[in-house]
Amino acid sequence: MALTITDECINCDVCEPECPNEAIYMGTAIYEIDPNKCTECVGHFDEPQCVQVCPVSCIPIHPEFVEAKETLWEKYRRLQQAQPPSPPSV
Numbered sequence: 001m002a003l004t005i006t007d008e009c010i011n012c013d014v015c016e017p018e019c020p021n022e023a024i025y026m027g028t029a030i031y032e033i034d035p036n037k038c039t040e041c042v043g044h045f046d047e048p049q050c051v052q053v054c055p056v057s058c059i060p061i062h063p064e065f066v067e068a069k070e071t072l073w074e075k076y077r078r079l080q081q082a083q084p085p086s087p088p089s090v
């Protein structure tokens with residue numbers, strides 16, 4: 001599933017840098033999530049990182065992008081191919 005940000009967002013900026021897929025961006029009024037990039041953090045973390053940090057809990061599942069885990073893995077792999085991972089830090 002992709003997640004979405006509701007109009008309760010207070011533009012606190014904390015979620016955007018936490019997204020491993022760079023799916024979160026500033027929209028016209030509030031932050032938004034690109035459903036084509038959001039894997040619900042599958043492939044990176046056990047829990048959606050944006051949900052973990054959002055102080056007002058305004059990031060529910062996007063009702064139009066309910067996806068099975070395997071679909072999220074496929075999306076993750078597609079994103080990885082488009083964006084090679086950074087070299088490991090030492």
Ligand code: SF4
Binds near residue numbers: 037
């Ligand atoms: S759930 Fe993960 S991938 Fe999706 S927007 Fe939040 S931080 Fe990014």
Ligand code: SF4
Binds near residue numbers: 008050055057058
């Ligand atoms: S963490 Fe929540 S309130 Fe803050 S910018 Fe992201 S969605 Fe908006």
